[in-house]
Amino acid sequence: xxxxxxxxxxxxxxxxxxxxxxxxxxxxxxxxxxxxxxxxxxxxxxxxxxxxxxxxxxxxxxxxxxxxxxxxxxxxxxxxxx
Numbered sequence: 701x702x703x704x705x706x707x708x709x710x711x712x713x714x715x716x717x718x719x720x721x722x723x724x725x726x727x728x729x730x731x732x733x734x735x736x737x738x739x740x741x742x743x744x745x746x747x748x749x750x751x752x753x754x755x756x757x758x759x760x761x762x763x764x765x766x767x768x769x770x771x772x773x774x775x776x777x778x779x780x781x782x
Contacts, residue, residue, distance in 0.1 A: 704735045704769070708778045712765075715781035723763070727781060730759045738769055738776050754779070 734741040742755035757765045768777040
């Protein structure tokens with residue numbers, strides 16, 4: 701099974717730093733769990749482009765994490781957290 705790596709944009713890092721520690725840890729743990737098969741856990745955002753689609757990963761009811769799946773380098777790029 702292919703495992704994707706996680707990379708965070710500067711914006712995502714700042715967003716996580718602003719959250720309470722428990723919430724940030726919960727989001728990071730959730731992202732680690734989807735590394736083996738990210739497509740099972742995300743929904744494509746309809747307004748994203750076909751060449752560079754954005755996906756939304758929901759962590760509980762409170763948080764939405766927009767990500768890009770970079771298949772050529774097996775990376776889940778975390779764009780921001782809100």
